[in-house]
Amino acid sequence: MLEENRGRLLIACPDRQGIVAAVAQFLYEQSANITASDQYSTDASGGTLFMRIEFHLDGLEAREQSLCNAFSSLAAEFHMAWQYAPARQRKRMAIFVSKELHCLQELLWEWQSGQLNTDIALVISNHDDARNLVESLGLSFHHVPVNAENKAEAEAKQLALLRDAQIDVAVLARYMQILSPSFLAHYPNRIINIHHSFLPAFIGRNPYGRAYNRGVKLIGATAHYVTEDLDEGPIIEQDVTRVDHRYDAHALRIAGRQVERAVLARAVKWHLEDKVIVHENKTIVFA
Amino acid sequence: MLEENRGRLLIACPDRQGIVAAVAQFLYEQSANITASDQYSTDASGGTLFMRIEFHLDGLEAREQSLCNAFSSLAAEFHMAWQYAPARQRKRMAIFVSKELHCLQELLWEWQSGQLNTDIALVISNHDDARNLVESLGLSFHHVPVNAENKAEAEAKQLALLRDAQIDVAVLARYMQILSPSFLAHYPNRIINIHHSFLPAFIGRNPYGRAYNRGVKLIGATAHYVTEDLDEGPIIEQDVTRVDHRYDAHALRIAGRQVERAVLARAVKWHLEDKVIVHENKTIVFA
């Protein structure tokens, strides 16, 4: 099977001559066939080079330990930060949700139809609304109520759940609680949020209400990695849809759902396929 | 000719039963044929109703004085704010521009090809770059330099030019000077600006530089009426275009030009066709 023998290398290093040649030569000597290759340099002289390479190698699983060992030397020579990910190894995902289920539903659907290459390890919610939907698919649902008093305790419980489930990535699919910096520190660049506006417009609460008041002619959604600074993390994907004066705040919210779920699903898919690199609070997306 | 005998009524009044019937009955009695009709109510009980009606009336010019007189009584009964505009009477337009000419060029082009039903009375610039382009079309160009010292004087000169030219509407087609409140007071809801971002994102200076720093995945443009509050006036039209990590601030600026000129041209066209109503810092656009 192809997936089984497909590996991915993500590389970031100071740009200089010969990097592509060295990496390509390395893979050739390992008998790997490059099937996709993307690169981007912030500046050819003195900048940072980012590469994503997908390759096919027969019998990959048995050989990847030695391949990584060998690559380490090359990486050291070029001062690379790098990461290897075999395509066969699905990332384990946790989904957080509150009362609005459309983003959760989209993710479950795409997952069911084989478009999201992930294991959904568990769904966590501060409400019980999503339980039936989640459990009907044989997935694990955890109701962890959160309020001003129990927040630290609730986060501890959530973290324990994530740890036990050995998750690789968490998706906030319209989860309406703010996670503390100490929580976020466990999963840097691995928690994806969908914000219901075209950031940086309407940072914070109630973006549709404020969009209505401002009289915008488009509303949008933004998927981003979560950082300590609310709605300020690296943007992965954004999109918009057209509205007009006849849309009140409720109608904006309904129209926005379509954009939110599409934007989040694309961002999550790219993350799962190792197509997103974070660099200085921005993303390079090799989509 | 059709245009010659086409009139437009714009109406705003407290919503209640019978308004549409009264207006339609009135026009029928005047032998006018309604060719387009749009309405929008903020709230059927206690809200404000907005109507735009286009009608055909043989021999309109000769009859419009008496038609307006007669309509006044009806308008009084329903507490209407209203405005009558014959389609044959082209609005007189002034265009302000600085050094970037793409928006000016788009307007001139659409005007040449008959898509903007206006008389371009004059073009004013704080630089001389646009002179050749403007004068080659036989249009009047005025270079009015502006700096910190002469700003009041410059505005006085601009106002005199606008007054002499009897303009109805002014378009800031990438004019990089801020107009004073006293200037704006002469043309409320009649000065249209193009802002080179998707407002309210990136209000103020250097939106492309800030869009680059924020790492957005779409860039946009916003056409709005100018008010005292910078970039806070009623939005007429917005649009966006997709970008990615490979776009630096310069590339964003180039890509943004396409959106800026398209958005501004649409907004100006709608204004010229009396399709825009301002209500509480928002617009109703009967496009």
Place this chain on the structure above:
Amino acid sequence: MLEENRGRLLIACPDRQGIVAAVAQFLYEQSANITASDQYSTDASGGTLFMRIEFHLDGLEAREQSLCNAFSSLAAEFHMAWQYAPARQRKRMAIFVSKELHCLQELLWEWQSGQLNTDIALVISNHDDARNLVESLGLSFHHVPVNAENKAEAEAKQLALLRDAQIDVAVLARYMQILSPSFLAHYPNRIINIHHSFLPAFIGRNPYGRAYNRGVKLIGATAHYVTEDLDEGPIIEQDVTRVDHRYDAHALRIAGRQVERAVLARAVKWHLEDKVIVHENKTIVFA
């Protein structure tokens, strides 16, 4: 409740002066308040006028019989074809589906979230794949296998099901069988299909395969009323999404799903809200 007292009038008649006045006056005399009004004329002199009027009338249900009787006289005077539909009365819908479930799923989802004002009376399929999904929502599912031999019989069975369920509209949500003219004759302009291409490009079978072969840069979907002429019926809605050389036929199919379900859901919503008028194999959509 608002919905309860909201009625809709759809009108088509030869255009002439006074129609809007007469209809508005009529509704005013009935104490109805016009809350939305759209009109379109193919040609002000000698053309056909189409109107859609939404109105609010206290105690509508009790009064609508007499209202319709009274309107008949007016309609006769202006030679109107017309239709009255109370908003409170949900249309009864049948959904046909084959093995690809994404369009069905989108409709069910929008229905669950209150966006489709309909009663889903039954789902009919020539396969059994959708049974669990449909029955888990408490809806009625009917497996009616179809092949070359039993086609007439199968259609008879389907028609009986539709008749018993008293359906108003049928939606072919990726139903891969062609319905016979005699079947269609029972529901003129009331069967909506989603075709997986931007019609009239790629009429007929395997549009994604042919789109791949042609090397198009956008793929689309088209929702239309079904007529005897395959894929030639009145188009209600269309949309596209961007693709490139990296998409093989399978990838086009996956990408196309997003467009198909969005386009179909919009078309069905408009139909349910009486916003679509068919005129000479085209639609007027007052959306």
Place this chain on the structure above:
Amino acid sequence: MLEENRGRLLIACPDRQGIVAAVAQFLYEQSANITASDQYSTDASGGTLFMRIEFHLDGLEAREQSLCNAFSSLAAEFHMAWQYAPARQRKRMAIFVSKELHCLQELLWEWQSGQLNTDIALVISNHDDARNLVESLGLSFHHVPVNAENKAEAEAKQLALLRDAQIDVAVLARYMQILSPSFLAHYPNRIINIHHSFLPAFIGRNPYGRAYNRGVKLIGATAHYVTEDLDEGPIIEQDVTRVDHRYDAHALRIAGRQVERAVLARAVKWHLEDKVIVHENKTIVFA
């Protein structure tokens, strides 16, 4: 200057292991720095690999002869079809136009603002309408009338003009004459046409009239290389814009202009930057 020392390699060859390594190694040994690299393989086993590599090499002009000679050996080894293009060397362009000037105007504008890296060698038209526009920019304009009788003679004259001007690429910017196969044979994959529909919908004459009759909800435009089969050549770019029932054929034509000029400008830009590869009547666009 960067442009001066930037070269591009376009490569097509049977896919097999080691190609990327060999090319990258070659450039490294030549002291070239790869600044952009794109690749696409129709099939990793037995397919065709396409690569586009942009590199920087100090003193490129003086060294490119030897670089090409050296590359020839490598190319032979891998059975490559390849092409080298220095970025500093602007392609020479001819533009053909008839009476509608919007596409010509867009190309001239983008060229003026530095977005099209080309020398516009001449403009040829079967009408005289564009003369002033073209000559006012100091460009060469040739009026070559074409009719049923003089077609062969006219083409001979056009070919002579193109030959004398040593053009590399011809753009049909709404040129309403069909070029003969023998004409086309002189510039295979180097004549770009803009067709005013979303191909393969509305192949041939009068696409807007037919779009109106069909009642489509989007209209489009397609830029493609011209081949003997009318409107069947490799598609470079397409786009659409939304319309509705209120658009008659004339309004569709006006709306279509915006799409036509945007689509053509993008396609021409990509061609000029050697970003388009033709393969079996389709294009690979490394945009």
